[in-house]
Amino acid sequence: MKTKICFIINPIAGLGIQKINRNEVLAIFNKNQFEVTFKETEYCKHARLLTQEALKENNSIIVACGGDGTINEIAGELVGTQVILGIVPIGSGNGLAKHLEIPTNNIYKALQKIVTQHIEQIDIGKVNSYYFFSNMGIGFDTQVLKTYKRIKNRPMYSYIKAVVTSLFNYKNMPKIKVKVNDCNLLINPFLFMIANTNQLGYNLSLHRNAMINDGQLDLIIIKKQPKYKLVWLGLLMILKQEKYFNGIVHYVTKNIEVEQLINTPYYLQKDGELIKMEESHISVNILDKALNVIN
Numbered sequence: 001m002k003t004k005i006c007f008i009i010n011p012i013a014g015l016g017i018q019k020i021n022r023n024e025v026l027a028i029f030n031k032n033q034f035e036v037t038f039k040e041t042e043y044c045k046h047a048r049l050l051t052q053e054a055l056k057e058n059n060s061i062i063v064a065c066g067g068d069g070t071i072n073e074i075a076g077e078l079v080g081t082q083v084i085l086g087i088v089p090i091g092s093g094n095g096l097a098k099h100l101e102i103p104t105n106n107i108y109k110a111l112q113k114i115v116t117q118h119i120e121q122i123d124i125g126k127v128n129s130y131y132f133f134s135n136m137g138i139g140f141d142t143q144v145l146k147t148y149k150r151i152k153n154r155p156m157y158s159y160i161k162a163v164v165t166s167l168f169n170y171k172n173m174p175k176i177k178v179k180v181n182d183c184n185l186l187i188n189p190f191l192f193m194i195a196n197t198n199q200l201g202y203n204l205s206l207h208r209n210a211m212i213n214d215g216q217l218d219l220i221i222i223k224k225q226p227k228y229k230l231v232w233l234g235l236l237m238i239l240k241q242e243k244y245f246n247g248i249v250h251y252v253t254k255n256i257e258v259e260q261l262i263n264t265p266y267y268l269q270k271d272g273e274l275i276k277m278e279e280s281h282i283s284v285n286i287l288d289k290a291l292n293v294i295n
């Protein structure tokens with residue numbers, strides 16, 4: 001029986017710079033072995049609906065062609081199924097693909113990975129009712145994303161511009177109560193991020209030892225810092241020397257509870273998508289090896 005594969009393509013991911021050529025894809029997959037179909041997203045979040053269709057059509061592999069946002073929408077629909085996720089990273093940051101060592105600037109090589117079908121089971125993060133596959137946060141990263149999304153051209157330069165602009169506009173988070181492992185914290189940090197991978201996108205990282213299949217999440221907290229120290233951290237991150245920054249508090253855990261003490265809406269980001277939150281309580285858990293991914 002042929003293996004049914006559906007490619008779901010986000011044509012605007014990564015500014016649409018890397019294009020998927022359907023004929024090239026078809027040429028790679030042997031017709032006697034694979035039945036290949038394509039779907040293209042036409043609007044924001046359309047990938048979810050297209051994945052539901054692809055599931056009804058009994059595809060056994062669904063390939064997300066896009067960045068972390070597209071992967072999140074597609075993979076979220078695959079949780080609880082045996083369907084395998086493939087990734088052709090054509091987004092901007094491509095954090096998850098970089099962690100999984102899927103080639104990010106060579107579509108052909110990424111497609112070859114799908115032909116080979118080496119499958120890994122990965123953990124999934126869950127925050128309230130949302131899934132995340134790479135990371136989530138409620139601090140400075142949400143401000144960066146708000147700025148970043150306003151900038152039209154989006155690759156690395158815009159990201160750095162968004163970080164620098166946000167650094168001067170960002171006020172620390174309001175106080176939160178945090179329960180992690182056996183610790184109860186009362187903090188108003190600069191950054192509060194929970195990661196499933198060791199990637200923040202663009203090969204930047206604050207937690208290079210994080211693994212996607214260890215059944216653990218990495219909580220990274222950066223307390224309030226003078227701005228010059230944060231600029232120093234940015235430089236260290238670019239040089240991949242962030243370990244020399246002594247203001248990072250790091251927990252490895254399965255569960256994190258957060259309580260917002262001020263009753264105003266706030267933003268949460270999951271895999272680069274901003275969500276306006278009304279709930280004051282956030283519960284974050286790990287689902288152990290809950291998704292099959294080709295890497």
Ligand SMILES: Nc1ncnc2c1ncn2[C@@H]1O[C@H](COP(=O)(O)OP(=O)(O)OP(=O)(O)O)[C@@H](O)[C@H]1O
Nearest residue numbers: 014041042044045066067068069070091092093094
């Ligand atoms: N046809 C479309 N028109 C407008 N938006 C779309 C369309 N298709 C998908 N989207 C939206 O595009 C957004 C960005 O996609 P994605 O995150 O994959 O790319 P990226 O931001 O370039 O990459 P990364 O997240 O890795 O930095 C997603 O929120 C998705 O819902």
